[in-house]
Amino acid sequence: MVKHIVMFKFFETACGRSKKENLEIAADMLNGLMGKVPTLLSSQVSINSESADKSNYDLLLVTEFNGFDELKEYAVHPLHLKVVDFIKEVRESRACVDYEF
Numbered sequence: 826m827v828k829h830i831v832m833f834k835f836f837e838t839a840c841g842r843s844k845k846e847n848l849e850i851a852a853d854m855l856n857g858l859m860g861k862v863p864t865l866l867s868s869q870v871s872i873n874s875e876s877a878d879k880s881n882y883d884l885l886l887v888t889e890f891n892g893f894d895e896l897k898e899y900a901v902h903p904l905h906l907k908v909v910d911f912i913k914e915v916r917e918s919r920a921c922v923d924y925e926f
Contacts, residue, residue, distance in 0.1 A: 826866075827890045829899075831921045832882035839915040847915040848872050848884055854908045855886055862902045864895035882920065896923065 833851070835844045842850075855870045867889040873881045890896045899905055 826926050827893055827896050827923060828926055829886075829888045829890065829896055829921070829923050831886040831919060833884045833886075833912060833916045834918040835883045835915055836917050842915075844883065851884060851908070851912055851915065854911060858902075858904055858908065861904055862899050864890055864898045864902075866890055882918075893923070893925075 835847055835851075837844050839847055849872075852870045852872055855868065858865055859868045865888060869885075869887045871885040871887075873883050873885070888899075890899065
């Protein structure tokens with residue numbers, strides 16, 4: 826099994842929307858992948874609390890796959906690529922860890 830953890834820091838404004846609006850759009854898009862991308866076994870999307878430290882990352886994605894081949898299939902799935910295209914426009918930075926468990 827592989828766990829894929831990604832954190833994003835969003836711009837304060839991007840594409841004519843606030844950070845909060847873009848976070849909600851991204852979260853909805855990511856949550857929409859469950860059940861539509863066959864290799865995606867589980868997915869948890871979390872938005873950093875408005876009460877938390879502002880230096881924290883803004884959005885957390887934790888997903889699970891049967892193996893690295895399935896993660897690679899997810900990475901190139903057309904629905905996932907739509908999310909990637911959106912997030913690339915609104916994010917400042919990204920950090921990722923993939924590990925087997």
